[in-house]
Amino acid sequence: MxxxxxxxxxxxxxxxxxxxxxxxxxxxxxxxxxxxxxxxxxxxxxxxxxxxxxxxxxxxxxxxxxxxxxxxxxxxxxxxxxxxxxxxxxxxxxxxxxxxxxxxxxxxxxxxxxxxxRPDDVTKLFGALVDAAGLRRIRLHDLRHGQASLMLASAIRPLRSRWTLTRTCSEASGGMPPSVPRPSCRAPGRRRRPGQQRASVTTW
Incomplete structure (x- = not known):
């Protein structure tokens, strides 16, 4: 879920x-x-x-x-x-x-x-299930980050604009596998000036 x-x-x-x-x-x-x-x-x-x-x-x-x-x-x-x-x-x-x-x-x-x-019990159960499946250990919250990253990479925008996941570009793309294209952090047609900080991106 x-x-x-x-x-x-x-x-x-x-x-x-x-x-x-x-x-x-x-x-x-x-x-x-x-x-x-x-x-x-x-x-x-x-x-x-x-x-x-x-x-x-x-x-x-x-x-x-x-x-x-x-x-x-x-x-x-x-x-x-x-x-x-x-x-x-x-x-x-x-x-x-x-x-x-x-x-x-x-x-x-x-x-x-x-x-x-109890939320903490859910986190512990998730960790146990990950270990039992022999998968790399991740946090439960990483699933939320992963959903944001995949939707950014596929350029999918949910129909419900009220669902907001605000992440900086580095947060959204940092956990993506090498095979998944990393999204651009700049708006189309705009270039970041030298020394300008990377802006945060609000997705969908």
Whole structure:
């Protein structure tokens, strides 16, 4: 999901099924799961939750991590749609097994009992899966960078202009394999003057 959409970790964990439109093949990012360390250690009360009465220790739901804090629309490709549909079938089976004990938060990605995932646990699981597959170790956040780099290299601009991934050219192209063409950092028809710093690029 993160590799196919470029979502941040907290946004993916906070995504709800109500914000997934399979017919239009888009998702709307309205919230994220924010990790709050030290609350259990300091014996503080759980953070109130808009979806359950119990609340959660060390986690809360907040607005997306954007400058404006506004919702944004993200397009889905065919492979991501298929993966989401298959995942929903597995989640529905888990919901039936837990029956009334299922704490339904409406989340796309949740624990088996329906409660939200802790972002750090997702990062650890991703690392374990990478190691088990024998792949080169990367950060979970690198999937977001990789999506930005591939779309820059292929000159693809998603239809939803509200989805913004702001990166400098060096950040966007630094992790790309040699076989992938690196994008130009200059606007067409303009040349950078000697000593002029490389400007940041906002993609799609």
């Amino acid at each position: 993160i590799a196919g959409t470029g979502l941040r970790r907290g946004e993916a964990v906070g995504l709800r099924w109500d914000d997934v439109d399979f017919a239009r093949r888009v998702i709307v990012v309205r919230q994220q799961v924010v990790q709050e360390s030290g609350r259990k250690k300091n014996k503080q009360a759980p953070v109130p939750c808009p979806y359950c009465a119990a609340g959660h220790l060390g986690m809360s739901f907040g607005k997306p991590k954007t400058k404006s804090g506004e919702d944004r629309v993200v397009d889905l490709d065919e492979a991501t749609v298929g993966a989401l549909l298959a995942h929903r079938m597995r989640q529905d089976a888990e919901r039936e097994q837990w029956d009334e004990a299922y704490a339904d938060h409406g989340l796309v990605f949740a624990r088996e009992d329906g409660n939200p995932l």
